Amino acid sequence: MNRLILMAALMVPAVLWLNAPALATDADDAFGRGVALVAEKKFDEALAEFMKATALKPDFAEAWGMAAQMEITKKEYDRAIEDFDKAVVLKHGVDSYYYGRAAAYAGKKDVDAAIADASRALTLNAKSVAALMLRGGLYIEKGENDKALQDFDRVMLLDRSNWFACAQRGAACEAKGDYDRAIKEYTKARALNADYDFLYIRLGRAYGYKRDYDAALKDLDEAVRRTPGDPAAFQERGLMNFDRGEFEKALGDLETGARLAPADASAKLDLFLVETRLGKDGLPALAEFRKTLKDAEWPAAAVRMFLGEVTPAECLKAAADKHAIQARDQKSEALYYIGEYHLWKDDPERAKKSLKDCVNLNFRAGHEFWSAKAELERLEKK
Numbered sequence: 001m002n003r004l005i006l007m008a009a010l011m012v013p014a015v016l017w018l019n020a021p022a023l024a025t026d027a028d029d030a031f032g033r034g035v036a037l038v039a040e041k042k043f044d045e046a047l048a049e050f051m052k053a054t055a056l057k058p059d060f061a062e063a064w065g066m067a068a069q070m071e072i073t074k075k076e077y078d079r080a081i082e083d084f085d086k087a088v089v090l091k092h093g094v095d096s097y098y099y100g101r102a103a104a105y106a107g108k109k110d111v112d113a114a115i116a117d118a119s120r121a122l123t124l125n126a127k128s129v130a131a132l133m134l135r136g137g138l139y140i141e142k143g144e145n146d147k148a149l150q151d152f153d154r155v156m157l158l159d160r161s162n163w164f165a166c167a168q169r170g171a172a173c174e175a176k177g178d179y180d181r182a183i184k185e186y187t188k189a190r191a192l193n194a195d196y197d198f199l200y201i202r203l204g205r206a207y208g209y210k211r212d213y214d215a216a217l218k219d220l221d222e223a224v225r226r227t228p229g230d231p232a233a234f235q236e237r238g239l240m241n242f243d244r245g246e247f248e249k250a251l252g253d254l255e256t257g258a259r260l261a262p263a264d265a266s267a268k269l270d271l272f273l274v275e276t277r278l279g280k281d282g283l284p285a286l287a288e289f290r291k292t293l294k295d296a297e298w299p300a301a302a303v304r305m306f307l308g309e310v311t312p313a314e315c316l317k318a319a320a321d322k323h324a325i326q327a328r329d330q331k332s333e334a335l336y337y338i339g340e341y342h343l344w345k346d347d348p349e350r351a352k353k354s355l356k357d358c359v360n361l362n363f364r365a366g367h368e369f370w371s372a373k374a375e376l377e378r379l380e381k382k
Contacts, residue, residue, distance in 0.1 A: 027057035034066060043073045061091035065100060072104055080104040095124035099131045109323045111138050129155050133164060140172050141325050141365070148172040163192035167199060174206055175364050182206045197226045201236050208240045209370060216240060224253075231260035235267060239367050242270070243374035247277045263292070265299050266333070272306065273340050283307070298330050302337040312338040312354075328363050335361065336368035339375065352379055 034049035047070035053063035068083035084101035087094070102117035118135035121128055136151030149172050155165040170185030183206045190199045200223035207216035220240065223233035238253030251274050258267040268289050275282035287307055293300040301318030304310045310318070319334035321327040339354035358372040 025057065027053045027060055027063065030056065031060070031063050031066070034063070038066070038070070043070050046070050047074070059090050061087045061094070061097075064090065065094075065097050068104065069100055072100070072107060075107060077104045077107040080107075093124055095121040095128055095131065098124070099128060099134065102131070102134055106134065106138060109326050111141055111323070111325055114138050115142075127158055129158060129162070133168065136165075136168055136172070140168070140175055143175065145172040145176045161192055163189045163196065166192060167196075167202065170202060170206070174202070174209070177209075177364070179206045179210045183210075197223060197230070198232070200226065201233055204236060204240070208243075213240070213244060229260065231257040231264070231267065234260065235270070236367075238274070239270060239371065242274055242277075243371055245378060247274050250274045251278060265289070265293060265303055269299065269302055269306070269337060273344075276344055299333055299337070302334060305337070305341055306344070312341060315341075328361065329366060332358055332361050332363040332366060332368045336372050339372060343375070348379055348382075352376065355379075 030049045030053040034046045034053065037043075037046035037049060047067055050063045050067035050070060053060050054067060057063070064083045065087040068080040068087065071077070071080035071083065081101055081104045084097055084104060087097045088101070091097070098117045098121040102114045102121065105111075105114035105117060115135055115138050118131045118138070121131040122135070125131070132151045132155050136148040136155075139145065139148035139151065149169060152165045152169045152172065155162050156169075159165070166185050166189035170182045170189060173179070173182035173185060183203060186199055186203045186206060190196070190203070193199075200219045204216045204218075204220035204223060207213070207219065217237065217240070220233060220237040223230075224237060227233050234253040235257035238250045238257055241247070241250035241253065251271075254267070254271040254274050258264070258271045261267045268286060272282040272286050283306070286303060290300075290303050290307060293303060295301075295304070298319055298321070301310055301315045305312060305315040315338060316331070316334045319327070319330035321330055335354050335358035339351045339358060342348070342351035342354060355372040355376050358368055359376065361369075363369055
């Protein structure tokens with residue numbers, strides 16, 4: 001789930017509090033203590049109070065709903081769905097329960113189930129900004145960007161100052177390849193909320209996709225200045241310089257990004273790739289990092305491919321996933337890294353095939369689509 005969609009999912013608690021009962025019983029007292037603990041961000045303790053309330057009063061729909069939300073904060077999505085199921089049965093017609101369950105399904109990457117529940121929430125409350133934002137973000141994940149724009153447009157009709165909706169309109173336009181409008185929406189969002197530093201990264205990316213590198217680097221430089229501890233800004237700037245063929249400039253940023261995100265396998269792979277372009281031997285560091293990976297988790301197979309443990313075909317097979325969107329994302333990554341692998345092995349024809357397959361897959365949410373295009377452009381010039 002990307003940052004902006006995650007923000008939508010985290011709107012749940014405030015919505016659910018609207019259904020809080022007047023305190024009267026021991027169960028209600030426990031519920032009240034739970035709500036107070038949520039306000040203090042003591043989610044584990046809050047969950048214990050909400051569960052106490054359900055034990056004392058099994059038909060307490062609001063307590064089941066709040067317990068489910070605490071389980072979302074713990075990424076216990078299956079439990080959250082079970083508890084939202086109870087809330088829905090006990091108290092019909094409450095839009096926030098469907099919205100909350102949608103957020104749990106989104107956490108599980110079950111995008112279709114999440115959209116279905118967000119739509120149910122909107123049937124009950126057509127003005128639910130939280131449900132519109134979540135559903136719109138999920139439509140972006142599915143590549144249904146026009147539907148996403150419709151949801152964000154509805155939010156803007158309800159609240160013209162909603163910077164989050166502007167940012168998501170920008171993301172939908174970026175995914176469509178309409179970079180001029182994406183830049184316009186991101187700029188509007190930044191005017192409404194200059195403190196959300198991630199917008200500088202999004203603007204930098206959009207300018208970069210237009211090949212307006214001067215404007216891109218201006219925003220990415222500002223992102224780095226504002227968030228020196230965030231790997232994303234360094235990684236984006238490093239990848240942009242890699243795509244431009246500015247490998248020396250890319251190296252420092254990708255080193256910093258990998259250091260700030262020590263468990264990020266993609267960051268380690270991207271660093272390895274720029275090291276190979278500069279004649280450096282990155283294999284020992286990659287082999288050491290490989291010891292931390294679980295073979296069944298993506299992108300471990302891509303790391304193992306460069307280390308000679310699996311073939312490119314086995315790497316591509318390992319990218320499969322039961323969730324269609326996740327599978328497409330991972331396939332895009334696999335095809336890109338396989339292309340880079342063949343370049344590393346000095347086999348440009350096989351590299352071109354994999355990189356073209358990556359571009360033709362047209363999954364634009366990650367950098368691989370754009371990096372594959374840049375690599376193909378370099379190959380065509382040779």
